[in-house]
Amino acid sequence: MDALDVARWQFGVTTVYHFLFVPLTIGLSVLVAILQTMWHRTGNERYLKLTKFYGKLFLINFAMGVVTGIVQEFQFGMNWSDYSRFVGDIFGAPLAIEALVAFFLESTFIGLWIFGWDRLPKRLHLAAIWAAAIGTNLSAYFILAANSFMQNPVGFRINPESGRAELTDFVAVLTNKVALVTFPHTLAGAFLVAGSLMVTVGLWHVMRNRDSADTGAYRFATKLGSWVVLISSALVILTGDIQGKIMTEVQPMKMAAAEGLYTTESPASFSVLTVGSLDGSREIFALKIPYLLSFLGTGDPNGTVQGINDLQAQYASQYGPGNYAPIIPVTYWSFRFMIGFGLAAAAIALLVLWSQRKGRTPTSKWLLRAGLVMPALPLLANSFGWIFTEMGRQPWIVFGEMLTRDGVSRSVSLTEVLTSFTAFTLIYAVLAVVEFKLLVRYARAGVPDVTPQSDDDDTDDAERPLAFAY
Template structure:
């Protein structure tokens, strides 16, 4: 491998690891805020205990997300300086807003929430967690603005004197058609992920008969979150497929390993045989499905990889414009399949818990406990498909990945940093898993009888919510 391959591996490893925490942070922040709202409105102690329990898991995950996210910023300057120089004038605006506004909004109000128990009035304290939750969503919004520009660059011009992209229309950047579908799709996937995590922990406790008063309402909240967010993922993903086919038809063709243009085009659930277009030993296909996904017309035309390669050679010059087809083909199917299994499990759980019931079969409880990796893997495969399907471009149609790597970074230095980050992130993974499992198994805290969240007596007693 050369420096370019190693730099791509390093960015993939650190990005995918970081993105394990982001969906949970986004989803849990809102779910914790919803539970605290229920407590403030009803005064029922189980909601307070649930808020503190899930809030602790949320904070552990948030801290890990911050630690791993810092590395992302530095990589642009270390391994991808040519790319940073080219897109800095465009990327600077959304990333600066994300750091200065969204992240500080999130962190400031999260601090108030952590240390404001028994010190702030109930509704002021509740407002702090909602502001923190809004901050997490705003962070995702501006990060996705930057990523969507890489998928579909708008609102810019190339300065011929400096050969750099310069932002000309900030509104066009914020309203990029790719971003308008990628953002709701990502947020919906975040709620699906956090819902499954909540389902797992509730199942572990309820299967053992622990704290039913706390975990019953949390279970129902988790199941409704999974089902509703799953529907939102499917709807936004359907729209996203058509937008992708219009803007990056090569990615859509690679998702199906479709080498020749078809009208109509079928969708293969799986394929046995090489994915190089030479032959297919066996494939299970849904007629017209790819045409429907790509064009909203069951008889629509979908361009093939070979035809698009010739078209791109004429438009962009000689070169290989095909992504790595096996990765895009299988990541697309694993993303969809794992997501559908997660939603199906949530729908089943919602049916089994209707009218205040609890499932009697331990099979469901065990399936729920082991379901946590499903949406996490679906998210990861989704990003693999999104980013690898764009290759060989960092900015589609404008700037190639081969031209983006730092010119003065050697193979040895990237290899050392890749090994270092891999080992460090492996250690952090062990710590994260240990902390989450420890506090998840510990259950909700016991609330002292005198803890009525009255800030006037905060100096006379210890904090009821400490980390």
């Protein structure tokens, strides 16, 4: 083990951990805005209660996401300084816009939304949560644009004197075809997570507090969350199909590794299950669906999909001697776990909707247990999706331009990286416990009382301290 291995593990652990909060923040911001819009248009207190209830869960998650996200930026300079020098001119623009515009927009208006209850006009207060939601989604786009450059470098040139990548076309970076399809795919995955949390909390209250005056609100939340999960699942599949075709075009090795396809095939079969050799160099047994991979990869059932061995020979001739295939078992299984966990969440949502048809109240303990684990399923799907995306690109840190081994900081020792990795892992473990306990505590507390306060208090409103209005 060397500094490169530990630096990769550290970035992988901190990134996956951070991304546990990102999709929930993205999805819940919009769902909370929708609930508040429904209250604004109808005046029904049910929607106001749900707005404040899920709004509190959103804020807890948002705060944790901000804390864990800060670490990501420091790692670029600490552990990956050579990489930062190489892509700094490219990454600087989208990440600066993300920080100055998108993050500023969401953080400012979240503050207005938190402290603006009963202080701002209703329309202005509603606009604040929508502005925060828009900022959250814009933030995701600029970050994904930067990441997409690593998958498909565009809009740049290599300076022969400095050896750095220099930005020549910012519009090309923002309109990178990988970014254009990754963004809706990521958003769909985010709503899958947010909808699942909404289903879990609502279903728990519906089944455990059947005689509660707020049962109607929980039933609505459960149905809304279920529909969000089903619709977003369909969108994940649709955008994933487009993404697969683009991936076959710009990163054929990743597609070949995802399918355990060692030799070029036309037509190519989709692997339901492939067992390979321990070194990942050849196929031993495979269960396949004919023509499906060709259609998924090229849109043509008879299309040609390049294999690992042929691409390895091509890349060795193009880039020089070396192994240009990712770790096949990791890429292969992370791709299938991503799909499997996402479909499992959709299946539970369908069962929840069926259990509440025609006003029925679900009673199955097995459904409740499935509902309680439901939020973990899309979170796992999102995590394995990113593991597949990043591990499938290896050994490149910027595809075709810079190898991962060339991007690590040369002045950082194994001991230093190992120390920071251990410290961050322990801190994140503590934060995970805090996050989980806070979410469970406030989720179990239920919707708040929104009865207007008495006007007998003569205290001037301007003199009242700012406080969370929950």
